Amino acid sequence: SRIIYKGGKLSSLQKLQYAYEVTAGLAAVHDIDGEKLSAVTQGDLKADQYLFMDGMLKIGDFNRGRFLRRNSTAPDTACTYTIGVNDGAYRSPEEYKYLPQTSAIDVWAVGSLMYHILHRYEVWNEIQTRDNKEAQRRVMDGELPKIADKYKKSDDPAIQAILSAIDMCYVYDPEKRAKAWEVSSFLKKKLDKIKRAKREE
Numbered sequence: 001s002r003i004i005y006k007g008g009k010l011s012s013l014q015k016l017q018y019a020y021e022v023t024a025g026l027a028a029v030h031d032i033d034g035e036k037l038s039a040v041t042q043g044d045l046k047a048d049q050y051l052f053m054d055g056m057l058k059i060g061d062f063n064r065g066r067f068l069r070r071n072s073t074a075p076d077t078a079c080t081y082t083i084g085v086n087d088g089a090y091r092s093p094e095e096y097k098y099l100p101q102t103s104a105i106d107v108w109a110v111g112s113l114m115y116h117i118l119h120r121y122e123v124w125n126e127i128q129t130r131d132n133k134e135a136q137r138r139v140m141d142g143e144l145p146k147i148a149d150k151y152k153k154s155d156d157p158a159i160q161a162i163l164s165a166i167d168m169c170y171v172y173d174p175e176k177r178a179k180a181w182e183v184s185s186f187l188k189k190k191l192d193k194i195k196r197a198k199r200e201e
Contacts, residue, residue: 004117010117015158015159018117019117021057022114022117023110023184027179027184030103030179039068040068041103042059046116047116089122089123089135091136093139104175104177107180111170112169114162118151123135142172147166158191164190165183
């Protein structure tokens with residue numbers, strides 16, 4: 001979506017609103033059966049996959065999506081899967097290592113998308129090459145893309161909320177990574193609190 005690519009022209013509150021929308025959409029997809037156990041994974045979450053419709057950012061592409069089967073031996077978990085070619089620089093460590101994947105890959109990717117919304121440029125922008133091999137190596141080694149100093153030092157509650165949400169997504173171990181609904185719920189609370197405070201000014 002062009003809205004994300006023009007992130008530098010947005011206020012911090014608008015950025016937080018869009019961060020919430022991209023996570024809320026993902027949470028809705030993951031929890032389509034209402035059981036808080038992901039039944040679907042999108043598999044390729046980035047700005048290009050979102051449409052700006054009816055004043056909101058909405059996921060509009062599922063060409064790499066997968067339905068996740070329930071694990072018959074452990075009903076509270078979903079089966080894993082793999083995809084043959086994992087390109088780009090925004091994906092999770094387990095994707096670049098070609099390990100078994102779950103819906104946790106989308107949570108890492110939505111962290112990269114929030115980074116994009118915040119900074120106006122994609123993750124690893126400073127080292128991206130045609131094949132992104134250096135960025136992918138850094139991700140596999142546990143490195144994270146650098147947050148700009150102006151955001152790290154910001155006392156703006158909207159910026160702080162986005163940074164905290166990114167931290168929830170950028171957890172190396174997919175089993176310890178936050179769920180999409182947890183990130184979305186966190187951002188919704190922060191967004192509502194900031195909007196309330198502005199109304200009371």
